[in-house]
């Protein structure tokens with residue numbers, strides 16, 4: 279390693295360091311001393327360069343290495359891939375609206391009878407892990423098939439309000455929370471997708487617990503605040519937001535103000551996102567793959583996070 283680095287340093291500084299000639303010139307004491315001094319300082323300099331280079335690599339590994347992930351690595355599995363999508367079945371929690379129905383799957387052909395196995399399914403657009411298209415809450419905004427494909431690939435960050443949501447299930451992410459996150463992790467990358475980890479994912483197996491309705495039917499779970507959503511749109515030009523609950527607005531919301539802020543800016547929301555506990559705060563990339571329904575206001579979405587593999 280030392281040998282391979284030294285010639286590089288030589289070519290940069292223009293000075294010459296000869297290792298083997300040094301042995302032959304041992305009798306020429308003064309010349310030998312000069313050469314020894316060169317060798318000594320070159321060695322010290324090399325160790326210094328190696329240390330700096332190792333630190334730089336640590337820095338890159340910690341903050342930037344997802345940028346170096348290639349599509350080939352994605353295909354060969356030489357990266358960490360986290361599937362942020364819940365499975366769809368008739369136990370999946372869903373929004374308590376009048377015309378919202380559980381997921382339904384019917385067999386319409388069998389190998390025994392028809393020589394082929396085939397099924398049909400029915401579900402509301404806003405069900406399971408899904409996207410809210412910008413037209414969901416605002417007129418004149420893109421519907422599902424109109425979302426630009428380039429808006430579906432973006433760097434991601436995870437903001438964590440686990441503790442606050444534990445103390446208050448109606449908690450909303452504040453601008454101060456975002457500031458604190460940036461202080462600890464650096465600025466949120468421009469045009470990223472901001473995921474909010476509330477811990478609600480742990481109730482996914484129970485529709486009742488996940489909705490958390492009180493006696494009046496009002497739901498209680500955490501969400502974004504309008505102020506934080508506005509700040510993220512204006513200051514960080516986010517592509518969208520995501521959350522591990524039924525809605526990007528908190529449970530008790532009646533005006534769905536966060537939906538209006540996000541959709542009004544032409545951005546999308548991702549709801550019922552799974553496995554946020556498997557992601558770091560930053561340094562991952564998101565692949566958002568929604569169904570493409572003409573005039574759709576939202577729909578089931580496969581969501582992946584790509585992380586550099588831990589070496």
Ligand SMILES: [Zn+2]
Nearest residue numbers: 404410549576
């Ligand atoms: Zn939705």
